[in-house]
Amino acid sequence: MKLPPEFISLSQEIGARPLLVQGPGGNTSVKIDGQLWIKASGTELAEALDKNIFVAVDPAKAMQELHGAGDGSCRSALIDSDCGLRPSIETTFHAMFDHKFVFHFHSVAAICHAIAEEGRNALAEKLSGLQWVAAPYRKPGIPLTKAIREAVGTRDIQVVVLNNHGIIIVGNTIDEVRDQIYDIEERLDLPVHESKTVNSPADYPGWMCVPDVAALATDPNLFQRATSGTYYPDHVVFLGPAMPALSRSELAELDPAEFPVPTVLVEGEGVYIKTDAKPAQRAMLDCIYNVLTRIPADWALLPIGEDAEAELLNWDAEKYRQALAKRNG
Ligand SMILES: [Zn+2]
Structure with missing residues (x-):
């Protein structure tokens, strides 16, 4: 299966930005011909152009895990169980959205707002005009997906701010997703403040x-x-x-x-x-x-x-x- 190059390159692009993705955090997915291609657990979005980091799952089976048919790892939903890759622990919420593309990442700007009362309150104004919702903190996996499902309800949502976690952006074209990512980064941007202090570090073995x-x-x-x-x-x-x-x-x-x-x-x-x-x-x-x-x-x-x-x-x-x-x- 050849994945859309623009999907791979946007995945790599956000993966290479430490203010959006850190290490193996974050995951992206695309739905093609009834299969959900999602970043594999432990791989890094930044490596998307260099090696295959995506693995195919059956989204219907992933949703069954949400309803009690598995542990939420979505291993039962793998199309090729011998592929050597495990789907992300966050696969169930990718399966839950009907949109072709789901991008989830740990945007520093989104986290800043999502870990403070004042930040959460400021979102209504900063994200006004967007189809967005906030979901409460839950452990990633089935508990988080259920909380997102409840927060979204039957609404047509493009953005989910995950309290104490990060953000999800969904869309049916890559251009729409890319525009949304950078628009939100701009809306949530906060200046860096750091008091410059002189430090005199010492050496400690190890x-x-x-x-x-x-x-x-x-x-x-x-x-x-x-x-x-x-x-x-x-x-x-x-x-x-x-x-x-x-x-x-x-x-x-x-x-x-x-x-x-x-x-x-x-x-x-x-x-x-x-x-x-x-x-x-x-x-x-x-x-x-x-x-x-x-x-x-x-x-x-x-x-x-x-x-x-x-x-x-x-x-x-x-x-x-x-x-x-x-x-x-
Ligand atoms: Zn996450």
């Missing part, structure tokens, strides 16, 4: 200082926000809950191999990432920086909370709270 995002540790407001909660799922999945803060001496004594998450803040000093961190983890570190430096200082942030963190990490909620308490000393 850790690497990331000067580009130092403000997360040196700007008191950003530090407080970065360390006090998690705001969207991929942060938890790639960096763990919130961002841990350690003192110089704690970090100096820490064996990175023993530490459960790849990034650490030292207040007033700098941001550190394990020297063997994966590119996706680095991309998620840039993402939290890009989000927090764009949120106006007077917006009240709405973290997803410990129960949602535990759910994303497949932890029992009570055991998770105990582990967190231990980590936080």
Whole structure:
């Protein structure tokens, strides 16, 4: 099956923009001759021109998973179960829309609005004239798809803002989807604010200082926000809950191999990432920086909370709270 080149190139285009897609996040799909071609789990949209990242599923079978016929992984809906790729965990909502193209991604501008009360309230005016709706936060997979289905109802919707997550844009032509993506980016654009502070990072074995995002540790407001909660799922999945803060001496004594998450803040000093961190983890570190430096200082942030963190990490909620308490000393 030859997928439309303009679909592949728009997928790659958004995948190459860190303000739209970070690492393997986001997914796009096209429906052709009754088959749904969706980005495979673990692949990156940025690689769309270089290799095959799309896998075909039967959208009717994917919808049956939504109604209890599977675990939501949509493996049962694969057209070729030996293709070696797994469909995205977000496949069910791609199947749910009748539109030919579904683009879902973790736009920093959309996230900024979707994680703050004031941002959510501002959407009505900023998106006025568009066919849009907001859906509440749910774990990606069947719970999220059901929440989207409920929010959309019977309306003809082009845009869904996913609270504490990202955005979905649907359309029947690629031009329409592309125009919508960039129009919304412009409407939701927020200026970057970062207080320039001098930092003097130190060397810690196994850790690497990331000067580009130092403000997360040196700007008191950003530090407080970065360390006090998690705001969207991929942060938890790639960096763990919130961002841990350690003192110089704690970090100096820490064996990175023993530490459960790849990034650490030292207040007033700098941001550190394990020297063997994966590119996706680095991309998620840039993402939290890009989000927090764009949120106006007077917006009240709405973290997803410990129960949602535990759910994303497949932890029992009570055991998770105990582990967190231990980590936080
Ligand atoms: Zn997503």
